[in-house]
Amino acid sequence: MATTPPVTGDPRNAVIASGKRAVQITANQVQPPSPLYLQAEDGLELAIFSPTIALPFIISVSVRWLRPDGEIVCVRRFFPCTLTTNLFLFTLGEGFLLDIEVHPTAAVTSDPGGIFTTVAIFRDQGDLSAPIWPLISDYITNTHTASWPYGEQILMQDTQGRIRSITGTAPAAGAEISETVPSNVRWLLKSASFTYAASVTVLNRQPGIIIDDGVNILYRYVAGQAVAASQTPRITASSSNQLGLQDGSGAILSIPDCLLLSAGFRWRTNTPNIQVGDQYSAPQYLVEEWVSV
Amino acid sequence: MPNKCNSCGGTYSATQPDGSRYFHACAPIPNPAFQPDPTKGPVNLQATIELANKRNENITGIDLVTKQPIIVSAGAGFIVL
Numbered sequence: 001m002a003t004t005p006p007v008t009g010d011p012r013n014a015v016i017a018s019g020k021r022a023v024q025i026t027a028n029q030v031q032p033p034s035p036l037y038l039q040a041e042d043g044l045e046l047a048i049f050s051p052t053i054a055l056p057f058i059i060s061v062s063v064r065w066l067r068p069d070g071e072i073v074c075v076r077r078f079f080p081c082t083l084t085t086n087l088f089l090f091t092l093g094e095g096f097l098l099d100i101e102v103h104p105t106a107a108v109t110s111d112p113g114g115i116f117t118t119v120a121i122f123r124d125q126g127d128l129s130a131p132i133w134p135l136i137s138d139y140i141t142n143t144h145t146a147s148w149p150y151g152e153q154i155l156m157q158d159t160q161g162r163i164r165s166i167t168g169t170a171p172a173a174g175a176e177i178s179e180t181v182p183s184n185v186r187w188l189l190k191s192a193s194f195t196y197a198a199s200v201t202v203l204n205r206q207p208g209i210i211i212d213d214g215v216n217i218l219y220r221y222v223a224g225q226a227v228a229a230s231q232t233p234r235i236t237a238s239s240s241n242q243l244g245l246q247d248g249s250g251a252i253l254s255i256p257d258c259l260l261l262s263a264g265f266r267w268r269t270n271t272p273n274i275q276v277g278d279q280y281s282a283p284q285y286l287v288e289e290w291v292s293v
Numbered sequence: 294m295p296n297k298c299n300s301c302g303g304t305y306s307a308t309q310p311d312g313s314r315y316f317h318a319c320a321p322i323p324n325p326a327f328q329p330d331p332t333k334g335p336v337n338l339q340a341t342i343e344l345a346n347k348r349n350e351n352i353t354g355i356d357l358v359t360k361q362p363i364i365v366s367a368g369a370g371f372i373v374l
Contacts, residue, residue, distance in 0.1 A: 051352075054312030083362065084352055167309060169317050172302030176341075178320030183351045208338075220338065264351075268320055272339045282305070 036097040036133070038065065038121070043091035045122040045131050046102070048081050049156075049291045050115045051184040052164075056082045058105040059117070059140075066096040078105065084184060085293070089122060100135060103145040112139035113162030116291040117146050139291075161188065161288035170282035177280050178268035180214075186292040187261045191238040192253075192285035199277030202229045207271050209237050209253040214264040223251040237267075237285075263292060300348040300368035307350070318349040319368065344368075 048059055062076045073095070079088050102117050109115060116139050120131035137153040138146035145151075168179045177194060181187050198205055204226035211219040227233055237253040261267070269280065297304050301319035309315055321341035348368025356363055 052313045052315075054308070054314065083355060083360075085355070164309075164311075164313065166313075166315065167306065168315075169298070169303040169305040169320075171320055175301060175303065175322070176320045178318065180316070180318040180349070180351065182314075182316045183353065266318075270339050270341070274323075274339070 036121070038092060038095055038097055040091075040094050041124045043089055043122045043124065044100070044135075045118075045120045046079060046088040046090070047118045048079070048086040048088075048115065049084070049117070049184065049293050050081060050086075051084045051182055051291060052289065053109060053114050055084075056080055057108045057115075060103055060105045061119075062101045063092060064098040065092055066098055068094055072098065099148060099150075101145050101147045102136060103140050104142065107142045109162060110142050111162040112141055112144065112159045113288070113290045115140050116156055116293070119146075119148065156291045156293065157186065161186075161290045164287050164289050166285050166287060168283040168285065171280050173279050174274060174276035175280070176269045176271060176274070177283050178266055179283065179285065181261045181263050181265045183263050184291060184293050185263055186290045187265075188288040189255060189259045189261055189267060190286040190288065191236065192255075192267065192283050193234060193236045194283040195232055195234050195281040196227055196271075197232040197279040197281075198227050198229055199275050199279075200229050201275045201277060203273050203275065204228055205271055205273045205275070205278065207235055207251060207253065207269060209255060210266075210268050210270045211255070211259065211261070212266050212268070213262075214266060218265075219256060220270070221254050223253055225251055227251070295374045296371045297374050298348050298368070299370050299372065300346050301344055304374065316350040316352070316364075317371075318351060318365070319344045319347040 046061060059079045059081055060076060061079065062074065064072060064074045066072050077090065100119055102119065104115065117136060118134065119136035121133035121135065123132050134153065135148040136146045136151060138151055139159060140146050168177065171177055196207055206222055206226050208220060208222035210217055223235065233249055233251045235251045235253060237255050239255055239257040295304050295306050298317055298319060303317065305315060305317045307315055322344050324340040324342045327340035346368045347366055349365035351365050352362040353365055354363045
């Protein structure tokens with residue numbers, strides 16, 4: 001019985017095994033890929049919030065858009081940030097917005113929580129001018145860029161914060177420590193450490209810690225052990241009660257776990273029997289910080 | 294360079310070692326009218342009042358003319374040590 005020899009080598013004999021594709025790609029008269037059409041009155045509003053970051057620093061913004069004549073144009077602009085809050089407006093011209101990317105031009109911060117940026121479409125309508133379409137709402141770091149359309153829109157407290165070890169004010173002799181949460185910032189106070197040098201005046205001092213909102217006391221804790229004359233204990237405030245530190249060389253002040261503090265809130269010492277010759281050192285304290293505008 | 298607050302006498306650096314900014318604000322002071330409750334012993338809360346000429350370097354806004362930040366209160370100023 002005769003058999004058909006197998007087809008080999010000649011591609012003209014190839015057979016497409018799959019069926020016809022369901023999706024057909026148009027090669028001409030292609031529609032713009034973005035729903036965001038900008039007119040001449042539209043612009044971009046860029047806001048940069050950096051309450052405690054070292055100033056100045058420069059922000060780079062890259063934008064691609066499709067002009068009506070079919071050309072894709074890419075521009076990169078640089079914005080110097082010299083204030084804690086910086087607002088910039090710029091226009092692109094008519095066309096379809098394709099993407100936006102925002103990042104610092106140099107190493108500024110490695111953590112989120114330091115520089116928050118928003119980008120929105122802004123329409124020039126005189127007195128009625130206002131951002132009408134938020135595009136970007138995100139932190140930027142040395143390695144994380146904020147972008148549209150594939151970036152995330154987050155709230156300022158949605159992500160981990162910036163880890164900071166802060167050296168506070170060394171008070172004058174006989175005065176208390178007081179540290180205030182800066183404007184436009186939220187802190188999670190994790191721990192604090194400082195020394196308290198009691199003068200030779202014979203009297204027991206009882207260091208304590210107070211959390212207040214700038215006016216009203218929210219929390220108070222007093223060390224379990226008094227500080228006698230001429231002692232210089234290192235005092236640590238944390239939410240982990242290490243009672244082993246309660247000796248002449250150390251003392252513990254307990255603070256609430258997850259202690260979130262808004263701008264203007266304070267943590268401060270309160271020391272019954274403090275003497276004019278007593279001296280607190282500058283506190284060193286650990287916080288997680290977010291922008292909070 | 295550290296600064297010394299002329300209001301409270303505290304010393305501080307407005308720039309942290311990592312370059313971050315620090316905003317000094319004077320601590321409350323003991324209330325001279327406070328009379329401790331002798332029955333409470335040494336844990337008696339030390340009543341405090343705000344310093345009359347308190348310095349607070351936290352920023353409240355921007356001067357639209359000078360474009361410079363406005364601080365809460367200048368107090369008696371500061372000196373650079």
